[in-house]
Amino acid sequence: MKQGGSDAAKQAAGESAAEAVEDGMAVGLGTGSTAAHAIRAIGRAVDAGLDVVGVPTSFQSRQLARDCGIPLADLDDVSVDLAIDGADEVAGGNLVKGGGAAHAREKIVDASADRFLVVADPTKEAESLSVPVPVEVLPMARSTVAEAVDDLGGDPTLRRAERKDGPVVTDNGNLVLDCDFGPIDDPAALASDLAALPGVVEHGLFVDMADEIHVGTTDGVTVRALSE
Numbered sequence: 001m002k003q004g005g006s007d008a009a010k011q012a013a014g015e016s017a018a019e020a021v022e023d024g025m026a027v028g029l030g031t032g033s034t035a036a037h038a039i040r041a042i043g044r045a046v047d048a049g050l051d052v053v054g055v056p057t058s059f060q061s062r063q064l065a066r067d068c069g070i071p072l073a074d075l076d077d078v079s080v081d082l083a084i085d086g087a088d089e090v091a092g093g094n095l096v097k098g099g100g101a102a103h104a105r106e107k108i109v110d111a112s113a114d115r116f117l118v119v120a121d122p123t124k125e126a127e128s129l130s131v132p133v134p135v136e137v138l139p140m141a142r143s144t145v146a147e148a149v150d151d152l153g154g155d156p157t158l159r160r161a162e163r164k165d166g167p168v169v170t171d172n173g174n175l176v177l178d179c180d181f182g183p184i185d186d187p188a189a190l191a192s193d194l195a196a197l198p199g200v201v202e203h204g205l206f207v208d209m210a211d212e213i214h215v216g217t218t219d220g221v222t223v224r225a226l227s228e
């Protein structure tokens, strides 16, 4: 996963997207270091009187939102007006997400939003998607999905935890295969092939889902539409 961007650039992107949050909204709260800046900015606005509820996409974003004083809601109870989320790579209107293994819940919340804003630093932008695609799998399907990914031309690696022996376990109790396909010519076709595999809970290809991207730098933020 690409982790090269500066924190100042991520902060600029997150704070720019947070400016789109308006009174009365239900806001999807993304996961990761860039979305965290948006959550903190929303928290400061709530402190100053903004009336919103947040719909977290992970244990991490839930905790941060609570620490920031953002009231929370379940997806069952609200309709999400705006989602703000990070990405591991962005090419055209497509994203790879899941560097923090949160892509299943992120996709549910981001896809349900009326508007989905991506926040990123310039290191995330690419001509074509080529970072490994995280695929969340039911534990019993780890080997069968790995074999199927291999058949699709990918190279799957079980994601290992950094500070414990053994694999990363997602917020949903599943495992993650990071699947390296090299440059992806047709993200929509690969997304559909991965989604069709028995035992795949969700993959990290977000095809034509995002409306806008806020790319932060130390000199400012560029905002551009990703889809009509």
Ligand SMILES: O=C[C@H](O)[C@H](O)[C@H](O)COP(=O)(O)O
Pocket (backbone or CB within 6 Å): 002, 003, 030, 031, 032, 033, 034, 035, 085, 086, 087, 088, 097, 098, 099, 100, 101, 102, 103, 106
């Ligand atoms: O699972 C995690 C998410 O998809 C993140 O939004 C993504 O990995 C980007 O994270 P960061 O902003 O920390 O690079």
